[in-house]
Structures are given as structure tokens and as C-alpha cells.
Amino acid sequence: MSGSPMTLNVWQKRQATVLYHYTSQAYLQGLKDRLDVLIGDTEITLDTALQQGRDQYIANPRWGWRDTAANWSTYGFPALKEWRQSVIHQIARRAIEVYSNTGAENCSGMLRNLSMGWTTPEEEKQFEEAFSEVYGYATYIDSLIGPPKNMTESAFNSYWYGSRTDPSNPGIAHLFPRLPKYVVHMAVEAETGKKPPRTGVYVPQDDPLGALQFCWTGGETNGSPGKCVTFNDLGRKIIQAAGRDNFWVKGPELVNAVKQYAPSEYETFVRNLRGRNFSPSELDNPNMASRFLRNEGMALNSCKWYFVEQIEGEYDDAVEPVDVPVRPPRTPGGQPCPESGWWFTPAKAGSRRYFKKGEVMPSFKGSAYGDTFWQWDARQGQ
Template identity: 40%
Template sequence: MNALYPMTPTYHLSLWQKRQAAMLYYYSSQSYLDALLPKIEELIVMAEMLLERRSILDPLMVSERWGVRDTAANWSTGGFPALIEYRENTMWDMAKRADQCYGITGTNQCAHMLGEFSMQWATAEQEKEFRERANAVFSYGYKIDGVMERDWSDMTFWSIWQQIKGQFPRLPKFKVHMDIEGKTGEVPPRTGVYVSQDDPLGALQFAWTGGGEGMWKTLEECQTFNELGLDVLKTLGRAGLWGDEDGFSKFIAQNQYKGVFTDPIFSARYQVQSDSFTYRPCKWYFVELLEGEFEDSDPDAMADAPGSEPQHPPRKASGEPCPHAGWWFSPAREGSRQYFRDGAIFPKLEGDYGYTFWLWSPDQSRPALS
């Protein structure tokens, strides 16, 4: 039957990969970028109102030593233009999306410029309110930049997910196109999200076809777990990874991992999280977002439940197709562990009588590079 009806190769995304894909498509969307513009315009209006109110008092704030450094006039000629440029850059970004042209926003530049100019011309309450509003806008814009710069690790994705998971009561559905391949260092064939072909722990990326400002015009190296990260994963488990404070404390104590800051527990945890990743070139599959289609289950009711155990695929005999992409091994031969794609036919090992049985490997990490 398998010979008459061969299985079409497929790639099943894990729960964590689906979440990453959902976040990447969300923050790279036209609608998310479009919503940045009114936020910037509201900030500009707020700045204009503050400057107008302070214009009368401005002459009284001129210092013989510092001149007009702390005046509203100085902020108006130095800080305010940064907001105007931020708005113009965002409008340009919105227009270029039609040409599949993506890139980072002017968020970091505007935040840096506003930080250079004093707001002592405003009251403490006015400055606090303005800076809180500005930081909220910058936090919004930084999400776009993080996607475009491909600097989000598995831990970063997890942290952001804790903040926004209420927006995804149902995860979108995705389709992995194994016939649409990308490669590190090359422009992708289609704009969208990409998943590593052979690394189930590698962070997904968003890439585009139309060029753009900056250096991120190609698929970058895959950010994945290094030896330390794999050790943390093995100890804490996938469901407890990054969020299990007690588990992290025990891991740090058992491994005598020392940080470089004052607080021994916090610094060690921070250091472990920062040191758990590496980069490697790879080939990628295109992940399509199926518009208007969603998963049936609440994602938080799935594998995130504490103590839940993943359901592994059943053992398969040689000659049968692989039911789930991942690492498999056969008891028939030591060192037989290898990666199989969905639909790949399990081989019969030489010297084995009858069928060779293949089992899902409990270790789903790639082998260390020699």
C-alpha cells in the first residue's frame, strides 16, 4: 500500500515553532507597521503642546554658564526634529512594503536623539508622562527591528510570548513548503517566515525578496542551542525552559555556574541564558501563514502544562515512511541515530535479519560539530 500511495513529505512545526512563526508574521505585518504612525503622531502632538506651554518661560531659563542648553528652544531645534524624521521614515517604510522591501525602523535613532537633549524645561510630571509615552512607542517599534535584524533567540521569543500570548487565543495555521528552499547568505525565494530544515531547536527567521535598508537582505545563520543550552534543555525540559526559576537555580547550583554581577542567582541565570546560543549556516524551508485558518486548541492548554510529557511517534520498520521529521535511531546498530524528514523511507541496516526497527530519539538535538 505504501508503494502504491507514497506519503507526500511534510514538515510538522512544533508548538514553539508555531508561536515563533505567529510572532514573526505579526510584527512584520503591514497592519502592525501602519499602527506605528499614529503613535508617533500622538507623541509629536504631545511634544508640540509642551513646547507651546513652555515658550513663555523659556527666556527665564537661559543660564550664563550653560546658555540655552536646558531650554525648550534647544529641545525644539535638537530633539523635536528627531520625531519628525521618525514619522517620515515610517511613512517611507509603509510605502516600500508594496515592493516587498523591508528593514529596521528609525526607532533606535529617534530614541538616541531624544536621550541627548535635556527636558529640564518641563515639569517633572510633564517629563515623566512624555518619556513614558515615548518609551511605549519605542518598545512598539523595536519589535519590528528585532524581526528584521534576526537577533531573537529562543529565550527572546519565549519572553515576548509571555507578554502577548493573550492576543493569540488560537494560533494561526501554517504550511511548511519543503519545495521552497532558502539558504543562509542568499536572498529567499519568497517573502515570509523560514524554518531550519534540520534543526528543530533553531530560531525561525523572517526574510524578504525586495531588498531594503540595512544589511539584513538575506537569510542569516540559524541561532540555535549550543552545548550549554542543550544541557539546560535536558535538565529543565522544553515546557519549563526559561520560565522555571527553581529549576534554573538548581541547575546553576549543580553546575557551579558563576555570573559576573553582584546578585549570585540573578547574575548566573542571566549569564546562562545569554551564553546558551550559537549560530550555524543552514538551509531553510518557507513557512506560509494560512490566512483565516486557526488551530483548534488554546496553545497554553497544550505542551506548556507543567509535568506534561510529549507524545513520541511510534516505532517504525524499515521500508515504512517517517511519520514525523526528527532524529531517529535503531537498536540494530550502535551510532545509528540520524535525521529523517517527514515521508522519508526508513532504511534497512546492513546485516540485520528481517525488518530494522527505528525509534524516536529522546535526544532531538543535532550532533556536535567535530
């Protein structure tokens, strides 16, 4: 392969880091460890219910034993143990470079059909929270492994930065103050739909906006690269006008670019989405603009790929510069909003809200923080 060596841009490095982190043996082992704790705690709760003889007060002629601990012990507990056994099997299969879904969805589907009527309200809450945490942990693996391999840039953004509204999704950016070093091996090529030559992350050869994928050599063809998730012509125009980082943080630049290149299509999209609840102000919502871009600005293309190696223990000295939008200055209460977007103030709990440019921002009297100052929220629309 001739030509200059290919290097990853900062977004591609983030995506590669997400892929290598969540598909690692250590992360899969972490799932097994969490299942061990969940199963151990659940077994204690089951034993307590059975020893206390709760079932004799729960079983009835109409519903039989459906709500009992004995029924859950017969069907629910084995489902948890089967899930753990599946993960143990997957850990072993990594040695022959075979990757597969964790089995989380199968277990969840089984448990959804079973009653927790044998537990106390507190026991049920504790189990649901614990199961939800383990299930959420597993879905990161499943979504990246596929099939299909359809991670979008927006999804990678969520995995990198986390979710402002979901404490269970803190993201992994804080784990990587410096991005790992990567080498693109242009002599190691893969092709959509064909088994790759090496297990690991692949980058599209000729599309810097295309999402990276994790592929593997073992097993059947599920490890092959899928179609490249990228932007179509409309999406590329919007991204070029807004700046790529403004799509990740959903800044006002994205709204302006969408309105510039697809004004009527955007309004029609939002009207259809909101129906009778549509308000013209929603066209200024960066979250709506991002949603429009995800639905109308994306494409799937077959392509060729290069293998991306993560250099263990080596990191970039600094993150590559990106175009970060200038944040509006903090604004006193009682003054007009300088820029449409999401704002918050420490003067009132739960104050985060969307303001339109020119809208007067309220002031809150008697706050322990003193005067009200509104601050631009970096996580626009999330």
C-alpha cells in the first residue's frame, strides 16, 4: 500500500476508544463479576422468603403459584444462572476470537414474564435496580457487537460523554484524560460483508465521517464489517456548516445549519413528530435538529476498511484541537437570553430549561446563592 500514513482524527480516536473499551476481556469479566453479586444477593432474598413461609399466604385458587417464591425459584433464578453461564462461555471463546451477544435480552425477557409478588416492596426495588444496572452494563457490549453493526456518531457520543439525565450512563471520557495512541495499518484491509484478517477496530478507508466498527475473525460471518454508517449529502452539508463538534454537543450552530440547508424538510419533520403539540419554538431546539439529522442526514454504504491497532500503555500527549463553539456569557436574571439553547442557574434546583434568544430569563428571590445568574449548559439537548 503506497501513500502517506493514515491517522485518526479526534472523533475517530474517541470511537476507537469506545469500541476497544467495551469489547475488552476486562469489561466482559466485569459483567461476570456483577452477575455473581446479583445472583448471590437474589439467592439470599429467595431463601429468606422460603424460610419465612411467605408462599402459603400468596398462593390462591385463581392465580395458583404464579406469585410465589417457589415459582420464581423454578424459572427466574435459573434464568440468571443461565445468563452467567453464557458469559463464562463467552469469556472462554474470546481465546479463539469469537464475540457474541451477552444473553442479557434473553434473561430480561424471561424475567419480565415472572411475578415478584413474593418479595417485599423494598426487596423488589433493590432487585430491579440491581438487575437494571447489570443489564445496562451488558447492553454496551451487545450494541457494539451487533448484529447489525449500526452505531451512529450520536450513539458514540452518548457512550463517550454519557447522559446528563441517566446517572447509570456516566460515559468513559473521564477514564481517558488522554486518548490512547492508535496506528492505522493500511496493509491490513477488510471489506463490508467479508471476514476481516484481524480482530479489532476498523476505520473506513475513504470516509472520515464514517463510524468505526469492531470486527473479529472467529466463528461465522457475524464478525465481518457491516455497511458503513455515515452522512448523506444533506448531512455532510449540515456538518460542514455547523462544525462537527457542534453535532456532538448539539449546539445552536446545528440548528442554524439545519434551517439553512433543509428549512421546509426540517419543519415538516418536527410537525409530523409533534403532531398537535407542535410549537414553532421547537424548531430552535438543538435536540430536534440533531434528531432530524439522525433521521434524514444518514446513509449506509458498503466500503473497504483499514485495521486500527491500539498501542497498549501509550497515550497522546494532547487531544487534537477541535472547533468548540464559544459559549454565551452568563446572564443575570431579568435580562434577555443572548442565545437560544438550554440554560441553568445555581439559584434554583431543577432550573435547567430551554430559552429562545431574546426571551427574558427569570430571577429568583431569596436564594442561598444570592443573585440569579443563568449559565449556558454545555450538554445542549441531552
